[in-house]
Amino acid sequence: MTGLDTTSKPLALTCEGVDRAAHHRQDEAWLAAAWSHPTTRVFVVSGGQVLVEDTPDGGTELVMTPAFEAPETEQHRYFLGIDPEGVRYFALQKDTLPGRMDDIARPAGLREVGGLLSPLQAGLMVHAVALENWQRMHRFCSRCGERTVIAAAGHIRRCPACGAEHYPRTDPAVIMLVTDEKDRALLGRQVHWPEGRFSTLAGFVEPGESLEHAVRREVQEEVGVTVGDVQYVASQPWPFPSSLMLGFNAQAVSSDIVVDGEEIHEARWFSRDELRAAFASGEVLPPFGISIAARLIEMWFGEPLPRQGGTPRPAA
């Protein structure tokens, strides 16, 4: 099984629809003109949050303003791109979100609204949040220690002392649904997860490793199962703070489980019937949130997963 199920909605956070127009990032005259154009739209990002509002038809939208209404902080202005209608988008990084008089707007993070916004707006928000996370953690030059300055409309940090240019980093992580020869799925519970919460295994790619090797190593380390064939499925930006989740289906060639006890507290093989029954009895909590993990499980399960209410918790 490869490829995402195209009959369901796009994977959250993987949204497209905006031309990033990277060739404009270092053109200060173009950026200034774009900023002051009346159709340009700006939103504030602060600590991974933005302001959103609910629309009368039940949707959720970013609160965006024309640039002339936006606070004047050119130094922390990120150019995000241009939509098919020619609207230019910027995010402004601020220490706090602006107050609003109307009580309609509310602060929200990507985990909460990444799956509610339109694909275009979700894509803008992911881009802005990822840049903000990187900017916040790379204020000093990793080569000489001097304080760096923002450049390229938020996409470079430059060191005035040694001239180094630092680019936003993305940390690859693998996330995999492991199945065995009986087509059962291996799901694990992380040590800090509540009873009944199971999901796919995942882990960071180490230096010098291929993605396929990272999948096999992580599964071996976490649950002691040996993996043979590894098939790429899809990727998902995961800026918490800077990951790119690379989703795989992995074929186990052994079935005995030995959990490491450090990352994974419990792991089990589930047939589809067993998982369906475990959802129904409440023994296993349906996956929640916007992670590709839920999609990988759903693709194997072959039908929509039950939805879980309650408060979302941080996912892996």
Ligand SMILES: [Zn+2]
């Ligand atoms: Zn430097």
